[in-house]
Amino acid sequence: MEVREDDETFKNAVDLLFDALEQKDPDHFAVRQYKKYKLAAGKTAKSILISCGARLAPFDIAEVREITMYDELELDLVGDRKTALFFIISDTDATFNFLVSMAYTQLFNLLCERADDKYGGRLPVHVRCLIDEAANIGQIPNLEKLMATIRSREISACLVLQAQSQLKALYKDNMDTIIGNCDSSLFLGGKEETTLKSWSSLLGKETIDMYNTSVTKGNQESHGQNFQKLGKDLMSMDELAVMDGGKCLLQVRGVRPFLSKKYDITKHPNYHLLSDYNEKNAFDIEKFLSTRLHVMPGEVYQNYEITAEELKQQPA
Numbered sequence: 001m002e003v004r005e006d007d008e009t010f011k012n013a014v015d016l017l018f019d020a021l022e023q024k025d026p027d028h029f030a031v032r033q034y035k036k037y038k039l040a041a042g043k044t045a046k047s048i049l050i051s052c053g054a055r056l057a058p059f060d061i062a063e064v065r066e067i068t069m070y071d072e073l074e075l076d077l078v079g080d081r082k083t084a085l086f087f088i089i090s091d092t093d094a095t096f097n098f099l100v101s102m103a104y105t106q107l108f109n110l111l112c113e114r115a116d117d118k119y120g121g122r123l124p125v126h127v128r129c130l131i132d133e134a135a136n137i138g139q140i141p142n143l144e145k146l147m148a149t150i151r152s153r154e155i156s157a158c159l160v161l162q163a164q165s166q167l168k169a170l171y172k173d174n175m176d177t178i179i180g181n182c183d184s185s186l187f188l189g190g191k192e193e194t195t196l197k198s199w200s201s202l203l204g205k206e207t208i209d210m211y212n213t214s215v216t217k218g219n220q221e222s223h224g225q226n227f228q229k230l231g232k233d234l235m236s237m238d239e240l241a242v243m244d245g246g247k248c249l250l251q252v253r254g255v256r257p258f259l260s261k262k263y264d265i266t267k268h269p270n271y272h273l274l275s276d277y278n279e280k281n282a283f284d285i286e287k288f289l290s291t292r293l294h295v296m297p298g299e300v301y302q303n304y305e306i307t308a309e310e311l312k313q314q315p316a
Contacts (some may be wrong), residue, residue, distance in 0.1 A: 097138030
């Protein structure tokens with residue numbers, strides 16, 4: 001696209017495309033939106049294009065264009081069959097966060113529509129989204145509404161955070177709504193004040209017996225005893241901050257919070273399949289993404305024979 005401030009009647013290639021589309025379908029949604037953009041003066045339109053170019057800068061990378069030009073994820077079928085789908089991005093570079101946010105938005109929308117239209121409101125296979133470093137992958141649009149609606153469609157989201165303040169910084173006033181729609185909360189330890197204060201109030205209070213004795217000495221010595229029942233935080237903020245690293249707190253809706261030991265992963269029956277147990281078990285992403293064809297025994301395939309002359313005739 002190109003905009004000329006001194007000639008607002010100038011038409012660039014995109015203008016010509018929309019002119020052709022308008023002739024074909026005057027009420028097309030894209031045409032109506034483009035007309036609103038064209039109301040801007042030349043200087044304003046140029047500013048809009050510069051902002052748009054900055055926002056779309058990641059698509060200057062050939063690899064990003066390649067993975068977004070066609071769909072091979074089949075997100076709408078995740079709830080039809082058992083599927084493991086991994087989104088792996090850098091937790092320090094936020095350049096590609098928007099891709100994951102976009103994928104989650106599409107995933108939730110497609111699955112909810114499929115659950116309503118095909119399965120009467122509930123997917124046949126439960127879809128569980130394990131969102132590690134939820135505060136570092138970018139904001140998922142309308143997450144506060146999705147958390148309240150996806151549960152009825154057999155979809156659940158597990159948000160893993162370092163501290164609740166991360167959620168507050170990302171979703172502002174919607175943080176309480178998001179946390180309120182989580183039936184289970186797990187505290188693995190930490191010292192962030194907002195998180196400690198929230199868990200201290202969540203655990204509630206316990207009743208303690210307070211026994212005081214007093215002795216007054218003077219001309220006549222007197223003794224006094226005082227018994228009281230007081231309420232004390234089950235775990236205060238300072239107690240939570242120094243909680244044993246091998247312990248955790250779990251609160252499930254309808255059940256009182258309880259203290260538990262963290263699970264020792266080395267005791268899991270499938271621990272021997274992890275790369276922590278043996279480096280040979282590590283997943284080789286480069287090998288997985290290799291485009292080299294491996295023909296399996298008994299597999300039927302088509303064989304084509306091309307001569308050198310025919311190969312030369314092919315366009316470059």
